[in-house]
Amino acid sequence: MVGALYAAEGTPAGALEAVAREFSPRIEVCGSPSAGERREVTLDLSGVERLFGNGHDIAAAIRATAADRDLRVRVAIAGTRTAARLLVHFRAGVTVIEPGTEASSLAPLPLALLAVLRTNDSNDSNASNELLLTLRRWGLRTLGEFVALPPADVAARLGQEGVRWQRLAAGDDPLPLVPSVPEERFEQALDLEWPIDGLEPLSFVLGRLMEPLERHLERRDRGAAVLHLRLHLVKNTDGTRPVHERTLQLPTPIRDARTLRTLALLDLESHPPAAAIDRVVVAVDPTPARIVQYSLITRPLPSPEQISTLMARLHALMGDGRCGAPATVDSWQPGAFALRPFAPNVNDLNDANDSNNSSAPILAVRRFRLPIPARVHVDAGKPARVTTDRRGLGGGRVEQCAGPWRTSGVWWEESDREWDRDEWDVTLADGATYRVFRERDSNHWFLEGVID
Amino acid sequence: MANPARATVESALRVRKLDRTLTTALPPLMPGSRPRVDPSTLIPTDVATLDASLQGGLPRGQLSEIAGPRSAGRTTLLLRLMAAATRRGDIAALVDTFDRLDVASAAAAGIALDRLLWIRGQAITRLQDSGLREHPDSWGVVPGPSGLFDRTIDRALKALNLVLQAGGFGVVAIDLADVSPIVLKRIPFTTWLRVQRAIEGSDTACVLLVPEPLSRSAGGLTLSLTARSSWTGDSDRSRRLDALDVQSRIASPRRRVDGEVSLRCVTSVGV
Numbered sequence: 001m002v003g004a005l006y007a008a009e010g011t012p013a014g015a016l017e018a019v020a021r022e023f024s025p026r027i028e029v030c031g032s033p034s035a036g037e038r039r040e041v042t043l044d045l046s047g048v049e050r051l052f053g054n055g056h057d058i059a060a061a062i063r064a065t066a067a068d069r070d071l072r073v074r075v076a077i078a079g080t081r082t083a084a085r086l087l088v089h090f091r092a093g094v095t096v097i098e099p100g101t102e103a104s105s106l107a108p109l110p111l112a113l114l115a116v117l118r119t120n121d122s123n124d125s126n127a128s129n130e131l132l133l134t135l136r137r138w139g140l141r142t143l144g145e146f147v148a149l150p151p152a153d154v155a156a157r158l159g160q161e162g163v164r165w166q167r168l169a170a171g172d173d174p175l176p177l178v179p180s181v182p183e184e185r186f187e188q189a190l191d192l193e194w195p196i197d198g199l200e201p202l203s204f205v206l207g208r209l210m211e212p213l214e215r216h217l218e219r220r221d222r223g224a225a226v227l228h229l230r231l232h233l234v235k236n237t238d239g240t241r242p243v244h245e246r247t248l249q250l251p252t253p254i255r256d257a258r259t260l261r262t263l264a265l266l267d268l269e270s271h272p273p274a275a276a277i278d279r280v281v282v283a284v285d286p287t288p289a290r291i292v293q294y295s296l297i298t299r300p301l302p303s304p305e306q307i308s309t310l311m312a313r314l315h316a317l318m319g320d321g322r323c324g325a326p327a328t329v330d331s332w333q334p335g336a337f338a339l340r341p342f343a344p345n346v347n348d349l350n351d352a353n354d355s356n357n358s359s360a361p362i363l364a365v366r367r368f369r370l371p372i373p374a375r376v377h378v379d380a381g382k383p384a385r386v387t388t389d390r391r392g393l394g395g396g397r398v399e400q401c402a403g404p405w406r407t408s409g410v411w412w413e414e415s416d417r418e419w420d421r422d423e424w425d426v427t428l429a430d431g432a433t434y435r436v437f438r439e440r441d442s443n444h445w446f447l448e449g450v451i452d
Numbered sequence: 453m454a455n456p457a458r459a460t461v462e463s464a465l466r467v468r469k470l471d472r473t474l475t476t477a478l479p480p481l482m483p484g485s486r487p488r489v490d491p492s493t494l495i496p497t498d499v500a501t502l503d504a505s506l507q508g509g510l511p512r513g514q515l516s517e518i519a520g521p522r523s524a525g526r527t528t529l530l531l532r533l534m535a536a537a538t539r540r541g542d543i544a545a546l547v548d549t550f551d552r553l554d555v556a557s558a559a560a561a562g563i564a565l566d567r568l569l570w571i572r573g574q575a576i577t578r579l580q581d582s583g584l585r586e587h588p589d590s591w592g593v594v595p596g597p598s599g600l601f602d603r604t605i606d607r608a609l610k611a612l613n614l615v616l617q618a619g620g621f622g623v624v625a626i627d628l629a630d631v632s633p634i635v636l637k638r639i640p641f642t643t644w645l646r647v648q649r650a651i652e653g654s655d656t657a658c659v660l661l662v663p664e665p666l667s668r669s670a671g672g673l674t675l676s677l678t679a680r681s682s683w684t685g686d687s688d689r690s691r692r693l694d695a696l697d698v699q700s701r702i703a704s705p706r707r708r709v710d711g712e713v714s715l716r717c718v719t720s721v722g723v
Binding site (some may be wrong): 047125220298299300301302306309310312313314317318322323324326327328333337339340342343344345360361362363365366367368369383392400401402425427430431432433450451452 | 457479499523524525526527528531532533541542543551552554555556557558559560565566567568569570571572573582588607611612615616618619620621623629630647655668679680681683685688691692693695696715716717718720
């Protein structure tokens with residue numbers, strides 16, 4: 001026995017499902033996924049009679065439960081899901097038919113009612129529209145008239161699609177009921193008897209919460225994409241209970257409890273709660289787990305869990321924005337670069353070129369991120385002597401020099417990134433080769449780096 | 453049939469992780485012939501002359517060092533080593549103590565930048581630069597208060613330790629080239645023993661970039677570099693820096709690999 005519920009417009013999303021779940025764990029939400037059209041639910045009522053009585057009693061109980069929640073619903077109970085859906089769309093109130101009488105009960109219903117059985121597939125929708133037009137041209141008006149046609153002739157004229165719709169008109173189910181699975185929450189919480197202060201005791205609490213979370217994720221073959229940590233703190237003097245919330249975006253799906261706990265603790269080291277904690281809630285946004293194929297040929301690389309943990313530790317040690325993968329940027333600005341998250345792609349690594357680079361090494365610059373002020377004596381338009389106040393920096397007579405190379409940029413913006421300067425390469429008497437430049441607007445000299 | 457006594461000794465050494473260390477002490481089987489080296493235990497530098505002298509490259513699982521004064525080609529050689537490693541599928545890490553890496557130079561050297569973990573050291577601000585006392589031992593270019601200087605080195609060493617403990621990197625380098633030898637010698641020697649212990653038996657080659665030879669493990673190498681700049685062009689207008697002619701002296705335990713190698717590091721447009 002199958003029931004169908006149809007709610008009036010304006011029903012809150014999820015309210016009808018909640019009513020249906022009161023009566024059966026096996027429910028299927030019909031209609032398109034958009035919240036406004038999820039107003040129809042079918043539910044498997046097999047075995048429910050022993051709890052609520054016959055079909056009429058069940059229908060009455062459903063209506064009463066819905067009314068308690070301020071919902072106006074239609075209820076239809078039939079032997080098949082298709083019949084229940086057609087009936088609930090056609091008749092208001094409660095409709096109950098005996099199993100086995102679907103075809104006769106549906107016979108007087110208008111043919112246009114078949115439109116409610118269309119799926120979300122646009123092809124299916126177009127096909128059913130054409131079919132209904134064809135049947136109307138044939139002079140058919142009710143479902144019973146369509147069912148009465150010989151199936152062989154329907155197949156000859158409309159194909160197997162026509163036969164499928166004819167069975168639907170008779171109330172047959174083409175597919176079994178597919179229960180909708182309620183959205184699972186991956187969350188663990190713990191109320192503490194005494195507030196805890198400090199990260200060390202918190203690590204034990206987090207460990208206790210993460211382990212069941214890991215098992216839950218493993219059972220569902222899911223990994224955590226985002227880790228939410230909510231720490232309910234002790235009451236303030238004004239009586240309010242602040243909540244310290246942290247959200248960690250994980251680079252890859254992770255479900256290892258130790259890794260998650262370490263990442264949470266490292267984040268809390270940088271962003272500690274303001275008061276003692278008396279309730280801890282950990283939740284994750286699940287995502288399909290990673291499938292890793294290890295190779296016997298390539299070298300093993302650190303797993304994403306190891307890299308995530310390493311990066312979190314390095315961020316805690318060095319500060320935000322100090323660790324990552326360097327990247328060049330599309331700019332002529334001297335020393336311009338970007339720092340991206342370090343996430344080497346294993347597939348790219350496997351495709352790495354193993355060829356030997358036989359060209360000569362290319363000279364590198366050791367760049368002073370903040371240029372060092374220098375005093376430069378210019379003779380005949382060329383640097384002749386370079387000195388700085390820095391201990392240990394050579395300075396001295398210029399043996400060789402090349403330049404100037406004039407560059408400028410970002411003068412079109414009101415920005416401190418603007419530059420306008422003449423660059424020189426100079427080799428001093430001690431053998432060191434520097435790159436120096438003169439700022440043209442201030443006529444000040446700086447050391448930009450060492451050729452090394 | 454193998455000698456069971458010898459097998460027992462080798463097994464015991466393997467358990468104590470002493471097999472690799474002691475193996476290097478064994479003389480070659482044939483007088484005058486070089487011992488065979490497993491190429492998978494080396495990281496090539498992709499500099500043909502240097503790799504030939506090193507019998508394939510720098511050893512994995514050992515602490516090596518590239519030493520030399522300013523403009524000796526230290527950074528060029530390190531970037532070349534990292535480029536070779538990343539091109540072969542390894543990932544590399546650079547602990548950049550004083551934030552000296554020029555990303556354009558790294559890209560020009562051929563490093564796959566997405567496989568390089570760059571850990572940038574303390575940034576010295578202009579305020580600190582102008583207003584605070586210079587450290588008496590800071591060697592040249594690192595200004596700031598004494599505590600800041602020591603803390604920066606200390607933090608870099610901790611970062612190095614974290615990276616080595618994480619494992620999985622082909623090359624891990626720490627740039628201490630701008631720290632004076634006096635300060636470097638104040639670092640407890642046990643620091644380098646700990647580093648060696650962390651990489652022992654792993655596939656990681658740890659490289660120190662230092663102004664003078666400081667420390668290497670029993671199986672590691674020291675590359676002492678010196679260089680002369682080479683200029684081209686007859687007139688002032690056409691003159692430009694052409695190359696660094698680098699002389700590399702190799703020191704290794706028990707002179708396993710030894711000798712001097714010359715290499716030429718050329719300039720590139722954009723560097």
